[in-house]
Amino acid sequence: MKKILTLSICGILLTACDNYPYKQKIQGTYDWNNKTGDKAICMMVGRVTESMYPYTTIHLKGEELPFSTQTMKEYNNRLKNDSLHLFSKRGFFTEEYLGEVDGKPIYRYNLTDLGRKYVKWAFAETNFCFGRVVVDKIKRTKDTINGVGGGTVRDVYITYHVENIPDWVKDPEIYKRFGYSEKLVNGEPVQGMHSYKVLGKNKLETLTGESGVYQWASDFNKELK
Structure with missing residues (x-):
């Protein structure tokens, strides 16, 4: 009974039984691709x-x-x-x-x-x-089947904040036009996701994340909200 209960908990809360160092690995990937600490969000x-x-x-x-x-x-x-x-x-x-x-x-x-x-x-x-993405916490993970190329995709839900934010980014006409939240541009914790392609046990390849993201402005003919 104890074994069955443990497996059930692992199925519901994967991160409780998954010892992979997601926080360190994700942070390492973000910092490797942003060595100056000021090019995370573009x-x-x-x-x-x-x-x-x-x-x-x-x-x-x-x-x-x-x-x-x-x-x-x-x-x-x-x-x-x-x-x-x-x-x-x-x-x-x-x-x-x-x-x-x-x-x-x-x-x-x-x-x-x-x-x-x-x-x-x-x-x-x-x-x-601007900025450097800092991973604060791993919330949970979720595995899904990739409907395009096959294989397993693991989404890691994270809490993070951004540091090294210049004052011009905090201008509402800037951050609203480019779709960033007020919390993000003020360095407050926000929710995000980092996705991996699962290659094998503890073998993961980054697909997407919260650092190194490029964003177009919204239509200037539309009023900012």
Whole structure:
């Protein structure tokens, strides 16, 4: 009876019987990929590589339409223009008005010293990054079957907080536009998940996590809440 009871508890609370050092391993992965401690969370400005600066904006027909598979290119171009303007107001870019084309304003942008401090070039994009993710607690784990490639996926539910948060991130117009919570940008504990591909007993391969995440802004035509 005692053995049956123990197995039942293990089935309900996997972490109670799982001795894998999830907290240390997840933290180690996050820190390995963020050695400077200030590039855990990244805001995607748009498809502008380092060699393209100074960058002059363009407008595409149909860019005011809502996002869809048909308008993706046009929508993302408008989002890029709006994001460049947003960060220019915070001193990350210089913004030079060049005139109008078909009644729409054209601007030239260049990175400032402040912008270069936070920029990270990845995915052929300009990204502004900050912070270090600190794993506070492992709450539970859950195994599921991968419906795409087969095999087992283990989701590890965690509590974490972010440190090394600059003041500009705490601006509501910034963190709300990019979908971050007020708790996160103020360094308070939040809930998250780290997913592994299970390769064997105590052999796990990271699939996704809370560090190294890139996020687009929401539609600037929609009011912030």
